[in-house]
Amino acid sequence: MSSDFAIKVTNVGKNYQIYDRPHHRLLQMLPGNRRQWFRDFWALQDVSFSIGKGETVGIIGRNGSGKSTLLQMICGTLTPTTGSIEVNGRVAALLELGAGFNPEFTGRENVYMAASLYGLSKEETNAKMADIIAFADIAAFMEQPVKTYSSGMYVRLAFAVIAHVDADILVVDEALAVGDAFFTQKCIRFLRDFMQTGTVLFVSHDTAAIVNLCSKAVLLSQGKIAETGTPKEVTEHYLATLYAADQDVTGVSRKQDGQEEASEALADVKPDAAGFGTGDAKILGVRLLGQDGEPLTYVMGGEDVMLDIRCAVYRDIVGPIIGFQFKDRLGQVIFSDNTFLAYRDDPQQVAAGTELTARFEFQLPFLPSGDYSISPAIAEGTQEAHIQHHWLHDAMIVRVHAASACMGLIGVPMKRVSLRQATDRKS
Template structure:
């Protein structure tokens, strides 16, 4: 295989023999080819594609399309029935939950076992063990049997291992859907750095926003080989996937059933030229706000320390709940550990994939003051704004203090995910959010021929 390719798949298929009754398997063994008691099921059929080194490729498709089966064949845990797979480089995989773990072994023992499977020697694992445990952040549970772990703890440990084995190819199958927001953000930072370092990533997800965000291209599979797999630009294939989902005959049948069960909610007066309806106010967009995480993952030169951050009322009360559209004050407090020239404080609101949605900083607004903070001074910056209407989900806020102007600055203290915001209710379920203070009306217009008759 040419070294420009990390993975090359040619005509790959995986066939299973399905027996309707358990005893049919025995009869098949006894009678051989004289009679067939099974039916063939192709989980994957005639799939071909190539992935270049350094590419990030999404694997998409309906349930039962063979995504997980394909990944297992690429990783070597399943043998293809037909075709061939060539892999150039060390593969680290995070497949179904708990895969590769012995439930009776402790977390520590599973780290060493998984590292060995992925090609690390005992000495190499010893050297990285502290970093693996710090990344997983499961505390004393590292010494407990994995069977006592929650699903989130298993994902933490599994991802921590694959993040420290110097893999050339990373395979992730829906694993980021499990676990808390802070760990998901940590994983996304690792993936972004892995991509920058030239790593190859195969990523399976039903979340098209995630695929379009982190993948340049995608492969769409079809159940049972009904159609050949398609490889192309991630955005184009994600759109095609959504078309398939919403053009599903079962969805149309459900709509027809609803239509037959309900009478029209509004009877319009046909004698009027038009009827205008005003929609009721949408469900409130409610945020739950976490406490400030002073011990969150951070970096910086150390010339300043962020001591507090959060949403506060005018009287200084800290908010734990907010509403979209509400005027809020987000305050960041810091202590100068040395004299700082042109100091600046900033905030960054991110979605669960680590994408920056909104950012704000004091640099441009206060640059003309030529500020200098003296060592030992404590300063707070307050950002006042109307809270956006965001779709349901989990978001986080980074806070930072830097020195300098524009891009010519030094980061002194940057805390990842210092505050978590969870939208617990609201009218928006797709996209980023909704316009503020929106009102909706609907007009029913009669045909011109009816109006003039």
């Protein structure tokens, strides 16, 4: 087996036979039967990719896209119908809630059972038991059956086990979604340490987690690979598919009969900016202005600025929502806002052929020096239920210069910094 990869998936497919009635299974097995009583359902089809040692790869996709099926085949709990999967190293997996533990066993008994499945002897598990219990932080419940555990307690114990079995590859499927904030941060710290030497396959619907943790991402759609690339590119594609599933979302070059396309002189967005939406409205321009109304070539943290987003409306709409995301170079959203709350009690009616401009006035946070992007959007409806007319990825790049040192995602201006010394009065 080659040592260049941790996981290699080659032309993998998984087929299930679907029967409409229970007795059709029996009819299918009868001797001399010439009729096919089932229909084929391919949960995965022709999936190929490889993961190098030390890589952290995110798998993302809508429910039913085949993510969990793929992970189960990589972990060996399912067998591919077609193709092959090669795994180089010990795999520890945290799949759907409920997998791997016996609900009648106590927490301690399940630790022994799970560790043995990963190849640890009872003596090795005994040596790690104290660390596992400390990581899970549920010592008071270790002698109770896990069927009495909450979902959070269950995940705590399951994650604690895979964190201590000396695995080469970790497979994590949406496990952190049910943990509390303190435990989630503990898991993230562990994952970041593990990523220094190990391989991680991470599945989540949280695009921010994919962007933040992964070096590469794979988008699954209807059982096939739709895209493989950087986390930023793949999550943007995934976001577009979410809207496309429920709306007539394509490009935004659409115009109504008798209307001319907006003048190129007005379009100051990036010429190659990618986007999606129904096309019933379109982002024309994005400008970042100083308090004097002049466009800014760069901005400083803490500076008062104005952001203008200009849109063309191609059909009558009620309740337009114009908003934006301000993202760093990794695609992480630093902050965002929109017009919905300002006009929630007085939805605007906008006629076709109107040009609509939203202005946001705010103080820019203190940010590390570098390039940032602004992604604007125009929709119609409410925060909870809306139609996306145009979402434009990275329409504008903003250069930020830090006025002072900023070591995190944002800097917080200190009102006062002081040192106080006290002498030892006993001396």
